[in-house]
Amino acid sequence: MEVIPIHLDRESSGFDLYEKINKNKEKINIEDNDVLVISSKYLSISEGRVKKLTGIKPSSQATQASKLYHINPKIMELILRESDEIFGGLYGFVLTSVHKILAPNAGIDKSNVPNGSVVLYPKYPYHSIEILKQKFMINSWKRVGIVLSDSRILPMRKGTVGIALACCGFEPVIDLKGTIDLFGNVLKYTSQNLADCLASIGTMIMGESDASTPVIIIRGLNIKMTDKPVSSDTLNIDSKFDIYVRGLSKRNASYYI
Amino acid sequence: MEVIPIHLDRESSGFDLYEKINKNKEKINIEDNDVLVISSKYLSISEGRVKKLTGIKPSSQATQASKLYHINPKIMELILRESDEIFGGLYGFVLTSVHKILAPNAGIDKSNVPNGSVVLYPKYPYHSIEILKQKFMINSWKRVGIVLSDSRILPMRKGTVGIALACCGFEPVIDLKGTIDLFGNVLKYTSQNLADCLASIGTMIMGESDASTPVIIIRGLNIKMTDKPVSSDTLNIDSKFDIYVRGLSKRNASYYI
The missing domain is CATH 3.30.1330.100 (CofE-like)
Incomplete structure (x- = not known):
């Protein structure tokens, strides 16, 4: 090799x-x-999947979610547009699925592109x-x-x-x-x-x-x-059959262990 | 390379x-x-981390968990002994942490060892x-x-x-x-x-x-x-800081997305 x-x-x-x-x-x-x-x-x-943020208008749903996850509302808007599923998140990111792949923030990337732009998948x-x-x-x-x-x-x-x-x-x-x-x-x-x-x-x-x-x-x-x-x-495996998504999402249920 | x-x-x-x-x-x-x-x-x-199952006596906790997860009680007993944390599971396996690594069934492996034995980490x-x-x-x-x-x-x-x-x-x-x-x-x-x-x-x-x-x-x-x-x-990252464990374990919480 x-x-x-x-x-x-x-x-x-x-x-x-x-x-x-x-x-x-x-x-x-x-x-x-x-x-x-x-x-x-x-x-x-x-x-050409580089997006300038200036032209993005966040929806009210994106604005709400951006506050919850502490994410720029314009980027949150793009995340909502790109994702086929949203699982939850933490400060600064959400776990999403895009093209059935589990990706943080819908795979949107800000590095190595002109300032004020992002790259989408x-x-x-x-x-x-x-x-x-x-x-x-x-x-x-x-x-x-x-x-x-x-x-x-x-x-x-x-x-x-x-x-x-x-x-x-x-x-x-x-x-x-x-x-x-x-x-x-x-x-x-x-x-x-x-x-x-x-x-x-x-x-x-x-x-x-x-x-x-x-x-x-x-x-x-x-x-x-x-x-x-x-x-x-x-x-890919559908999230409803995935060992992590299923195994971890049940954590709040009443386990005796 | x-x-x-x-x-x-x-x-x-x-x-x-x-x-x-x-x-x-x-x-x-x-x-x-x-x-x-x-x-x-x-x-x-x-x-020599090969264990014969015949000598293993499942505790009552292991017996209970083995029913929940549909796992052999003797293997469940070993899983409990080996794990430092148990997150939950599905039919046939539990998500555990061993040596701070997320592993299904505490990394216990039955393949390619004599019948009736398992290999531990x-x-x-x-x-x-x-x-x-x-x-x-x-x-x-x-x-x-x-x-x-x-x-x-x-x-x-x-x-x-x-x-x-x-x-x-x-x-x-x-x-x-x-x-x-x-x-x-x-x-x-x-x-x-x-x-x-x-x-x-x-x-x-x-x-x-x-x-x-x-x-x-x-x-x-x-x-x-x-x-x-x-x-x-x-x-490794502690489970309480992990994006998957945290992001996914909140799925049952009240998200509006």
Whole structure:
């Protein structure tokens, strides 16, 4: 397994991501079966998902919620627009679900963009990277996998790991049956989220680098490439079946332990 | 960055882990600044943390809880003994904290051990890997980092990633200040959990391999080696400050959203 960082210019408004990667300064060539880990923020910016806050008018619901969570009302308005579910929150953030992914503040990010602007998640992340994958196929004759990465904190942990906002081109959830125990006694998870592991490698290398490194190539992986469609249901579990959401949201109930 | 799997014999009772790694069949030599990702289960087995269920007598509390969560009473008894906190649960598992790490069923594992036995987490994981690190230093003159890995599911995700049960020999949580937004509006995490990212690489490679691969070497990382002591407080956040535990446990409160 080889990990190759691609340093690209910082951007603050729309651009062609395929051209950018394909014509990178270092002339790193994409090869068959490479997996590209791409910063979700970089894709967002390429798609013009940068919002100026000046034009945002908070609704009364956003204004109310902004007081409860101590969040800028304009940003709270965007959070409400972007989220498909809101679970609750603390001072300065709310736990939401966007594209069925659990994200703080709907994934809205203020860092590294012009002052007074924020970056939203890509509108159709699976669609965007599928198109990108097809461009590599059609223009460069290369069959690649893509992972769109964001950083995420694990429960009760310090610091972030990577999470795949979307992926395509390979089987992202690997069945580990056989090493596994079924039902009854101790629950052992039966599958591995390869996409999230690759996202963690990506964010680790992106984070290490001083230069702007929004794309990482992971080469030589022993993974199963596929053109099967991947959707948010491939990677995500509905909140009503999730062990954390269910296990933790019952804390206020009357347990005897 | 290079990733080298070390295939070792399966074991079901105590053995010397240092000797095992150092005298591996493939004669892979450990080098300075290598990070070894070691399966927590393999370390547990090396330390004899395999428990036969026949000898376990469930307390009345364990019996009661076992009915609530549909868990074998003997295993429930072990869960109660191992856990420092219990948050709640669903059918077949309870969310607990062990060594301040959020773990389902106190990390107790039934797979790949003799029938009727379970593997517990190592008793003193930080101590164990510190000793192991020192053995590499004293006997082999090599300065290594160690990550003790387990698999863990992310909230609302399918499949597992890696988590570091403990680590030593390097700075595990990297400050990302500068790319970060402070206070007030959108919360952006300020640090990266390198230990968890490395654990994800480890579990990914361990899981891919057909052979028994409880140890992975990660070589050529650009990380800061250190002999500073690492403890569970380095990697973990107390449940009362955690965004998931707090954010989700308030779900039953009266939110207007």
